Amino acid sequence: MKWLNTMNRAIGFLWVWLLTMGLLFATVWMVGRIGVFLTQPLLPSGAAAITIEIPSGADARQIAKIADASGARVNPTVFVWAARLSGKARSIQAGAYQITDQDRLLGFLDRLVEGDVVRYRITIPEGDTAQDFLNKLAAQKEIKHTLNGLDQAQIIAEMNWPITHLEGWLFPDTYVFTRGTTDKKILQEAYRSMRSHLDAAWADRAPGLPLKTPYDALILASIVEKETGLPDERAMVAGVFINRLNIGMRLQTDPAVIYGVAEATQGQVDEDSSPRSLTLSQLRADTPYNTYTRTGLPPTPIALPSAAALQAVTHPDKTDALYFVANGTGGHTFSRTLKGHNQAVQTWRKIEDTRASEPKKKQ
Template identity: 50%
Template structure:
């Protein structure tokens, strides 16, 4: 009798355990099928945060799923110790298993800010200051403060930040993105300089960067960059002044109001290539990879002059006489458009 009773108790305990497991499995399936959100929302995993803490954050988004169930699910799936820090989007209708998989993969929200080609280094920093979810570590975003804070091996920041669209997760520091931009420009310049054409009238990669910035400001037409570079290279070889308006404008700084007059071309500054020989002392903008390529591998041309042609491009001339005719046509176009300086 006692033996039978013992067998019965063991059987009953086993059935109870099985029932509990079935109930638990049923609840787990219910929770796993439960959508976390009907609309897109976010949840943040802090660096070093425990699994119970992460579960609590997810529970706040979907109170119908107990935090303990979320915690147990992550542990049951072997993911509790593999979740990466960051900000995650919970997609409409997404289930818990999908979110945990993406947290393990580090599929964090990516923010972005775009730096167009041809703006200045200060323009880059101004855009960075307005970019979302950046961790600010540099008190004043000026070229001088950046060089000092990051201990960059340059005297002047202009030209050294690569224009691009930068993607980053929330909490990325300003210095991280500046270092990335500086590294990309250095790599692009070094690669172009290593593959440069023979007999360039440039002494080092920095002079190539300066020339590239001038090319960038002179034309936004990709097919013209090489020929514009060829003109500048021809003038440098012959000892002619570059006589390019963008350098004058850069040298005017805040005094430039959008209009350039002939008197400005006569006012001497270190950047006035009408009054000074050779390249300006520093870049005048952030050049694109295409302009760097043009500066180091210019097109073969016999032109020494160019001027706007009224169509968005330029007319290139071999002699001053041809150039003067092109300038006259440009001035007629300006008058017709009512653009009298």
Template identity: 40%
Template sequence: MSLKSIARWGRTLILLLVVAALTLLATGWWWVQQPLTTTNEVVEVSIEAGQTPREVAREWVQAGVQTSPWLLYQWFRWSGQSKQIRAGSYELRTGSTPQDLLRMLVRGDESLATVKLIEGWTFKRFRQELAAADGLKQTIQTLSDDAVMMELGMPGVPAEGRFFPDTYSYAKGSTDIAVLRRALRAMDRQLNAAWAARGAEVPLKSPQDALILASIVEKETGHEADRGLIAGVFSNRLRIGMPLQTDPSVIYGLGEKFDGNLRKVDLQTDTPFNTYTRRGLPPTPIAMPGKAALMAAVQPNPTKALYFVAKGDGTSAFSATLSEHNRAVNQYQRKRP
């Protein structure tokens, strides 16, 4: 074969290779923009720190993305972004493309779940909700409340009342202690802000006192508009040394013994939380107060009332004297004129 023929064949081969490369490139670009087929509407994968791009591709295929793990890995590799894939918990929805998948992994657009912690819940109830939360890694199930507080860097501080009730978003795979840490910091911020805004005549000595009173106000409030007046009643009682006589505190002190029916003997049985037998605030909060209860505790409505009774419709009747209160009790509780 002549040199001229060899050169011609060489040019043809190069042309064929270029065409093949361009075809392959075009096919690859087409593929990364096509929706991936998945076994479920949502495919979930948790990527741990240190996993290789090849392992990440395999995880997605095993979870339900119906493609070749080798092909997916090649896309990660040839994109030039494979080393930018972030650890985390992710959700891929039907209709997503390989390009969408890689963009999500590189941005770290993790799938988020939420857990809602309600005003008036006890810490025990908080823990139950965290234990049932979707995708939340459980780390405190075997720990006592005191041990949990130690883990949070607050040894010796009672857990009750120390966590702010709110809706918390978290990446699936996060730990329960991480959510609690956020709730703890949120309560610190809310409590400090409330304490800084306290009224001059408030009969409270410390932020902890405000937290305790706020928890009582939270449990006693059936109607939002009554919250400030209820706080005013308790502030008046604290100011003159009158027992708070609040049933929710007695119930809290009974713990597991409470069967849903508060009896006269319960009010007469002394415990640290029995505000009928002991004056002043109970030793700890009795629930988790929200922002409105915190502010009511430090900025109670001015009132001469020392008593209140539930009217049966969520609101309360307030009285300045015992005789007025007894009439209200007869009217609203005993249904007597």
């Protein structure tokens, strides 16, 4: 009987050892698997980034399932325990998140807590019109559209802005936003930015300018913006227009006439509606924007001017030039007299004729 008791004890020890080793192996295996889930990239190397939308109120398990269903390698159980044990389960923020092949589970969890959501951009180039701005907003699918169907006058009323015409009042810039941002918020930011730039330029303006109000500066800046694409020329072009205003000479600027033609034909201006060149009848037709038939500034801006254009008209170059015309190199030739200007015009026309006679390059 003694040997039987010894054998039973040995078998008991063996079972304990086997269970212990089994539990140890299972623990090591589980820890290894958890380690894999925690450290492996959420997407295969080289895979395209994916974007997931985390709804408000979603818990850790729901978030893990959303990520897993989108193609990310997220184990729901591991994700839930990682979120709970780190104390972050209740701090996850809603929004759109991008997952790349550089993301790991814990880092992704940190981004969810930090609210590192996807940020989108919309760029409005200087010289665009207010309608261009509205069109680009309307085409941005990540924006929450609340102003669809409203014309510019209705938008001004909805925004409660103390202006009568939208043109010129939206600052051309790159605007960064998150999914669900409203069009009203972006427009408000653009309006406030233009107000700020205009107020700063006006407060620091050169003395003796023939501009009575900040709005006059905004109008002239929009013309300067459309007249030259060269940053170094803005102050010189502004100087020519300031000289003309000082002596009561008509501005004779084509972009203003083009704006008036487009507004008269469509009621609003967009970048595709403006003619590339003016006809003689258009130049002779008297409209509020025809600076060939009327003296002084047009009634409103004709585009969205940059901060540089605002600075140019409030600090114009001191020059005796009254005329300018394209020189064929992207810039302009400035002249003090009409005779000099006519000569520059003839030179420009020869350049145009030469270009017109050259064979067109195949696309």
